[in-house]
Amino acid sequence: xxxxxxxxxxxxxxxxxxxxxxxxxxxxxxxxxxxxxxxxxxxxxxxxxxxxxxxxxxxxxxxxxxxxxxxxxxxxxxxxxxxxxxxxxxxxxxxxxxxxxxxxxxxxxxxxxxxxxxxxxxxxxxxxxxxxxxxxxxxxxxxxxx
Amino acid sequence: xxxxxxxxxxxxxxxxxxxxxxxxxxxxxxxxxxxxxxxxxxxxxxxxxxxxxxxxxxxxxxxxxxxxxxxxxxxxxxxxxxxxxxxxxxxxxxxxxxxxxxxxxxxxxxxxxxxxxxxxxxxxxxxxxxxxxxxxx
Numbered sequence: 641x642x643x644x645x646x647x648x649x650x651x652x653x654x655x656x657x658x659x660x661x662x663x664x665x666x667x668x669x670x671x672x673x674x675x676x677x678x679x680x681x682x683x684x685x686x687x688x689x690x691x692x693x694x695x696x697x698x699x700x701x702x703x704x705x706x707x708x709x710x711x712x713x714x715x716x717x718x719x720x721x722x723x724x725x726x727x728x729x730x731x732x733x734x735x736x737x738x739x740x741x742x743x744x745x746x747x748x749x750x751x752x753x754x755x756x757x758x759x760x761x762x763x764x765x766x767x768x769x770x771x772x773x774x775x776x777x778x779x780x781x782x783x784x785x786x
Numbered sequence: 787x788x789x790x791x792x793x794x795x796x797x798x799x800x801x802x803x804x805x806x807x808x809x810x811x812x813x814x815x816x817x818x819x820x821x822x823x824x825x826x827x828x829x830x831x832x833x834x835x836x837x838x839x840x841x842x843x844x845x846x847x848x849x850x851x852x853x854x855x856x857x858x859x860x861x862x863x864x865x866x867x868x869x870x871x872x873x874x875x876x877x878x879x880x881x882x883x884x885x886x887x888x889x890x891x892x893x894x895x896x897x898x899x900x901x902x903x904x905x906x907x908x909x910x911x912x913x914x915x916x917x918x919x920x921x922x923x
Contacts, residue, residue, distance in 0.1 A: 742908060746832040746860045748821050749909035757909075758821050763836030766856040766917065770838035 659783040661727065666779045668731045669722035672698050674775055675733060675768050676715070684764040684771075686743055695737035700724040703734040735765075791853070795922060796835055798892035799857050803833065806884050808877055812861065827867040829877075834858035850923045854897075857885070857918040862911040869912065871905070878902035878914040885918040894922045 676696040677683025685693050694714065697703060698721040725731035739751065746761035789797065803814065812831040815821045824830055836856040843850045859881050863869055882900035889896040896918060903915040 741906075745858065745908075745913065745915050746834060746862075747908055748823060748832070748862060748911065751909065760815060760817050760819070760821070760832040761834040761836075761858050761860060761915075763834050763856050763858050766858070767836050767838050770854060770856070774839065774841075 655786070659780075659786070663779065663783060664725035664727055664729075664731070665722040666783065667776060668698055668725040668733060669718045670775050670779050671768075671772065672696050672716075672718040672722070672733045674771055675735070676718075679764075684762075684767040686762050686764060692735060692737045692740060692743065695735050695740070697734050697736050698722055698724060699732050699734065700729070702732050703736060740765075792837070794892065795853065795855070795894060798894045799835065799920070802885070802889075802891045803857075803859075806881060808880050812877075823862070823864075827864045829861055829863040829867070831881075832858075832860040832862060834860070852921055852923050854919070854921040857920065859916040859918070861914040861916075863914070865907065865910055865912060874905050874912060874914050875902065878905070878916055881916045882918075885916075891920075894920045897921050 674683065675685065676693045678685050678687040678690070678693050680687070683693075687693060696718075697716055698718060722731070739747075742751075742757060743759075744761050744763060744765045746759055747757040748759075750756050800816070810829065812829055813824045814831045814833060816833050817835045821830075821832065834857070836858060838854045838856070841852040841854070843852060861874075861877055861881070863874065879902055882902045885896050885900040887896055887899045898919060900916050900918045903917060905912055905914045907913070
């Protein structure tokens with residue numbers, strides 16, 4: 641196009657297409673990072689040993705409570721795992737630690753390992769979900785400049 | 787000492803919780819309280835006050851800063867005390883009905899009808915969680 645000095649529409653369209661394609665994975669990765677962020681460093685997830693935070697897992701199907709791999713001490717690579725998120729599919733971000741809902745909703749009593757709990761819920765899951773729109777806006781904002 | 791906005795929000799929630807009437811009566815434990823389950827296999831209520839990030843709507847100083855949060859009310863019903871699903875849902879529903887959509891508590895407003903979550907068994911208790919979402923400006 642002779643004399644045209646504005647944005648190349650072909651390049652713009654390519655950028656938009658790429659942004660749409662990578663958005664689901666980026667969003668899942670960002671949300672997993674937020675869920676793993678602990679109290680005291682800008683997050684909501686309570687920390688004692690750090691196991692709860694490290695147990696955040698991205699998967700293509702729901703994680704069942706009695707499934708394998710609970711209390712995994714190794715933090716997942718969220719960038720790699722987020723590839724399960726595709727445009728028209730589903731991805732799940734979960735806390736694998738079996739006691740996660742006890743911490744979230746409160747628990748009074750002793751667990752099978754003999755640990756005593758006496759606490760109301762921390763509600764970190766609700767707080768993370770409430771942060772989701774801001775996380776989405778942040779991811780979209782970054783993609784616009786890539 | 788003047789109560790901060792954060793404290794005022796909690797006091798508004800607490801004032802509403804204090805007017806809750808249930809059958810049976812539920813002893814209430816506030817956030818971070820040491821929980822001593824009542825004697826005689828009586829059910830009780832754990833209260834959680836969860837705060838979200840503030841949301842600023844606009845860029846000038848006069849614009850609204852919206853606060854929001856979740857009030858979590860968890861009924862703990864001892865497994866040793868027989869209870870039917872109807873009774874569990876009834877007490878959960880009673881609590882939820884106490885926090886209908888658009889209920890105003892001071893500057894707080896309930897943003898939608900409170901949710902009664904699926905009951906589950908945890909340790910020595912059946913648990914019914916009621917979740918109240920609120921926002922405030």
